[in-house]
Amino acid sequence: MADPRPVLAVDVDGVISLFGFEGPIENLGGRFHLIDGIAHYISDLAGAQLRRLGEVYELVWATGWEERANDRLPMILGLPSELPCLRFAGRARFGTAHWKLDAIDEYARDRPLAWVDDSLDNSCHDWAARRGAPTLLLPTESHVGITDAHTEALLSWAREGYTAG
Numbered sequence: 001m002a003d004p005r006p007v008l009a010v011d012v013d014g015v016i017s018l019f020g021f022e023g024p025i026e027n028l029g030g031r032f033h034l035i036d037g038i039a040h041y042i043s044d045l046a047g048a049q050l051r052r053l054g055e056v057y058e059l060v061w062a063t064g065w066e067e068r069a070n071d072r073l074p075m076i077l078g079l080p081s082e083l084p085c086l087r088f089a090g091r092a093r094f095g096t097a098h099w100k101l102d103a104i105d106e107y108a109r110d111r112p113l114a115w116v117d118d119s120l121d122n123s124c125h126d127w128a129a130r131r132g133a134p135t136l137l138l139p140t141e142s143h144v145g146i147t148d149a150h151t152e153a154l155l156s157w158a159r160e161g162y163t164a165g
């Protein structure tokens with residue numbers, strides 16, 4: 001039987017792992033973690049946000065990290081388990097998101113879907129508008145990532161029958 005929960009497609013770079021800051025990083029609300037030998041600045045807020053969202057949504061990694069997203073992030077973020085990983089067959093391009101559409105479409109099928117990403121472009125919004133099921137795209141800023149405001153918007157969208165608040 002199909003999972004009745006809405007899907008939440010979660011990008012990593014620019015949502016969980018922050019970049020593009022200007023100025024000192026002392027007060028940006030994250031810390032560096034070494035993942036696969038690369039230092040990533042992970043938002044301190046992201047874990048709590050994802051844990052709250054996981055009570056309502058099925059969380060799915062939608063990131064060029066693909067299955068590597070499960071290597072360290074669930075532990076760093078305090079998630080109860082690994083997440084399903086979308087795969088993109090070599091199509092990943094940093095700084096854009098249209099290459100994620102096919103895989104997200106295939107995974108979500110006709111389920112309600114929210115997607116949080118720092119690289120949403122017009123092709124993503126066009127796709128969302130054409131989708132037959134409720135769809136919510138939430139852009140983040142690459143140096144801030146997912147915030148309380150995103151989480152509140154996502155929770156109310158799901159709880160209020162997928163209508164924009």
Ligand SMILES: [Mg+2]
Nearest residue numbers: 011013014118
């Ligand atoms: Mg990104």
